[in-house]
Amino acid sequence: MENIVKVFKGTGFSSLSAQEIEILENHLFCIDGKGMIVKRLAPSDSSYQSTLQAAKDEQKLIELKEGQYLLPGFIDLHIHAPQWAQSGTALDIPLYQWLNTYTFPLEAKFEDTAFAKKVYAHLVDTLLANGTTTGLYFATVHEEASYLLADICARKGQRGLVGKVVMDDAEQNPADYRDEDTESALADTERFIQRVKALQAETVQGVYPVVTPRFVPCCTDEALAGLGKLAEKYDVHVTSHCSESDWEHGYVKERFGKHDTQVLNDFGLLRDKSVMAHCNFLSDADAATFKETGTAIAHCPISNAYFANSVIPIKQFHEQGVEVGLGTDLSGGYDPSVYSAIRQAVISSRMLEDGVDTKKAPEERGTDHSRITVKEAFYFATVGGGESVRLPIGRLAEQYAFDAQVIDTTVAQASMPIFDENEPLEDIFQKLLYLTKRENIVSVWVQGKQINE
């Protein structure tokens, strides 16, 4: 027990594959000083009793109460941090107008770091309270405010992957909200990478700089090429938007005569640690490129209903071998909870499978073999997200970070409908995913450390 600093005892759920969950009934999760799960023991394991006793003796045991369950912390692969200030509003116009009418003016305000601090601190607290232990963030074009976001993640204990957004094309972006020029966009990004890498060394859970061209329409060719080189030079994560809507997909086709995927790949932006949001209009060839390059899709089902003009065939892309995680896409999606993204991912996939138009005959209405189960959506929110960003997170398993949320099914006013003492754990798992409200999440742990203790 020397290297073990905490032992959790309780029932947890973790994905084995997209189709299968492990039900870890009354398991012990032994955490070391670096916040890793170094040992996981089932009651049938020979060292279970001795480990349990030692944990008790050494006062290292944390025992879940009756009605409490452990899930991996969620990984939100697509968050526009500044847009948190307008979440729940501004959902009435299409993407292009939305950016220019609401979003760019709001993001411009983040030059003011005092304002940024207020919004970002509130957002990170909110996401943690909702069980999101890792977040992949777009900040704004401002280097200082972007660094501030990484710093807030570092201090609050969330695993943050943060991008200073690049929007350098003077003709495509508003005069008061863009990079000064291509050169400064690249220089700011490089300095940002260096600063966040330095900050990273000060944290247990890790914060990571991300190369972040907003999307192809906002960037010059030179910026895209330069960012591809920076990604390679520093071997950092890359994120952007890809083939999101009819308008955006069409714009790129017109400018380059090819799809976003090929453009991004040609500029060196599709790499092993790349995560592209939306990707609704990927062709099969695009999906193959994603698979080959190790690029993941951040599927954002709520936002897609407002801005993507379609439902992504996520089941198909995943079966083709593309990595998939989930994103809230605040504020294109209004809801900070990955639970809501899980639920909408299932619902949207069913609408793709069954179709929507009652005027059509059933066989012409939908697209067979499109729906995903809640287990698959859970997999995307945990294992899929972890693999997308190449970090050992998303499973309650050995050699993974102890990122976890404790769900209490019995809290006042939000207790779950569990009336059978012997309700199968398989059903409990489904109830956790469909019925957990914020207040059921009674504690959240990142890299072995409790948040908001």
Add this chain to the structure above:
Amino acid sequence: MENIVKVFKGTGFSSLSAQEIEILENHLFCIDGKGMIVKRLAPSDSSYQSTLQAAKDEQKLIELKEGQYLLPGFIDLHIHAPQWAQSGTALDIPLYQWLNTYTFPLEAKFEDTAFAKKVYAHLVDTLLANGTTTGLYFATVHEEASYLLADICARKGQRGLVGKVVMDDAEQNPADYRDEDTESALADTERFIQRVKALQAETVQGVYPVVTPRFVPCCTDEALAGLGKLAEKYDVHVTSHCSESDWEHGYVKERFGKHDTQVLNDFGLLRDKSVMAHCNFLSDADAATFKETGTAIAHCPISNAYFANSVIPIKQFHEQGVEVGLGTDLSGGYDPSVYSAIRQAVISSRMLEDGVDTKKAPEERGTDHSRITVKEAFYFATVGGGESVRLPIGRLAEQYAFDAQVIDTTVAQASMPIFDENEPLEDIFQKLLYLTKRENIVSVWVQGKQINE
């Protein structure tokens, strides 16, 4: 002030029409001993100051705090109360199998009134905590347990409309879960109506018996005809399911050679106080019948994603003059919150408008003029629901019952992203609808009385 027992001071929101909300900034809402709003005063009204002063002097004032807002209580037009026990599970198979595999066996257990009491009490508490002040419930075939549900609503202060479910067809229903025969189904229903009417007299908020053939496939012609006559004799509410899925709609067409709507109407079941769930596959002629008879649609967007094979063109039916309210459809829908139904109603309507299949060109993908705004969904959840059941509820207006929820945007762990002291109330309204979580609902009032004080 003699007839006034309470005066609320605060900012509220109420629908004027499906497109317009009233922003009632710092209004006074004066409630009489029967729980009705007898006077509503704006700060500019001449008697505002004197009424405010009198309320203070007479210790009748209840003042909302900074960051708190008043919304009408929500009306949930479609709840299967017994299914609460399986909410969040059993969402993997189509309607027909779902009923026989999971749902009928569960409902059969409600012969045991001790079990029924446990589930129903927990459900009514949960709905109230989520801001649902009026619920239209399907109970089970059991008269006693159905009456028990009405009694629980009566005691807990919720406005419950409760139906003993009729399923009398021996060939269509399981032997251990159906009415004994047609005669007893009708006799039980009539006695149930009489008992609930007697109970109604003991409550302030009202509880109401509802004539409830489960749906056409479960009932003999004789039962449907007999229920139509009972509805007329007692002038009570009627509810059922109508044209929900390809299978159900097709079954009725095969049995009767016509749509559910015409069948139900021919049996006298479409009346001024009728509410029919789902209605996805109504024809224009069916919708016209709904309008003529005063029958309302209970739109259940979450459940529809699992069981209705389509998205109902709700905007079109509403514009044709059909009354529309919202339903959670527990447990076909997993979520007890009408907020979630509001959000999904907007999302589903957008998917109908834009379409879902990325393989299709934009102009062939969707159905123009289908989407609804969050204001329209809010209207359905309040005014639409109230009009559907012909009760003076759903508005914060004079001559309406004071059914209300107080939303606190500032509660710990779930505070809303409001960073501008002067944020327009129009935006606050949208944030309330999109971002309210259970714990933001700090008090709930039905007919002037606070629940769970």
